[in-house]
Amino acid sequence: MPIDRTRAIELHKKAKGKIMIYPTINIHTEEDMALAYIPGSVPPSLAIQEDEGMSFEYTGRGNRIAVISDGSAVLGLGNVGPCAALPVIEGKCLLFKLFGDVNAIPVCLDTQDTDDIIHFCTLFAPSLGGINIEDIASPKTFTIVRELRSRINIPVLCDDQHGTAVIVLAGIFNALE
Numbered sequence: 001m002p003i004d005r006t007r008a009i010e011l012h013k014k015a016k017g018k019i020m021i022y023p024t025i026n027i028h029t030e031e032d033m034a035l036a037y038i039p040g041s042v043p044p045s046l047a048i049q050e051d052e053g054m055s056f057e058y059t060g061r062g063n064r065i066a067v068i069s070d071g072s073a074v075l076g077l078g079n080v081g082p083c084a085a086l087p088v089i090e091g092k093c094l095l096f097k098l099f100g101d102v103n104a105i106p107v108c109l110d111t112q113d114t115d116d117i118i119h120f121c122t123l124f125a126p127s128l129g130g131i132n133i134e135d136i137a138s139p140k141t142f143t144i145v146r147e148l149r150s151r152i153n154i155p156v157l158c159d160d161q162h163g164t165a166v167i168v169l170a171g172i173f174n175a176l177e
Contacts, residue, residue, distance in 0.1 A: 012087055018094040019104070024060070056129065064103045065130040067092050068121060070112045072137040073160070082108035085135055092134055104132070114140050118147045125152040133158040 027033050034040055044058035056062035071085030086108050093104035109120060121131055121144075131148060133141055133156065141158045148156040 018090040019097060019106070052126075055126070060103065061127065062129045063101070064105065064128055065096065065132055066105045066107045066121075066124060066128050067096070067132045067134050068107050068109065068117065069133075069135045070109050070117060071135060072112050072140070074135045079112075079137065082110050089134060092132070096132075112137075112140075114143050117144055118151070121148050121156075122151050125154055128154055130155040130157070134160070136160075 025032075025036055027036060044054070048055045048058060067089050069082070069085050069089050071081040071083075072079045074080050074085050074088055077084070077088075086106060089106040089108055093106045096102040096104035107120075107124075109117060111117065111120075117136070117140075125131065125148075131152075131154065133144055133148075136144065136158075138160075141161060145156050145158050145161070
């Protein structure tokens with residue numbers, strides 16, 4: 001589908017991003033604030049300290065993922081780097097929200113070093129329910145996904161790899177019908 005370049009630029013300039021963060025609770029009183037922040041966040045923090053799995057119950061973690069890119073393999077553009085990849089990664093986050101109601105955070109890293117990307121994702125994982133590796137050049141993606149799956153306890157996928165496999169499998173199933 002041909003896209004009007006001027007309209008695309010205008011949309012991105014006007015929107016200043018495709019996703020946003022907003023409160024899920026209303027604060028009307030000091031008591032509301034105390035329940036939501038300090039001291040009200042202490043009881044769930046203590047419960048999570050005893051059982052980290054409770055972080056999926058008491059926080060937004062279970063519905064929050066990060067879409068991680070270094071901009072080294074952006075579809076149709078190639079290695080454009082992290083800043084130029086950001087509109088594409090924001091667009092991917094928009095798809096997660098629109099079609100899955102998943103809160104996705106765009107993260108474009110200013111490194112193309114595999115170990116740096118793995119290290120960042122490992123440190124960021126406790127805030128997330130999953131990680132989507134996106135538009136990172138192959139074969140790095142295979143190493144990143146394999147290493148992250150062995151180090152962290154949340155789902156890690158690379159839809160450049162896994163999405164392709166799903167489409168091929170769907171094609172095979174359709175051919176067999």
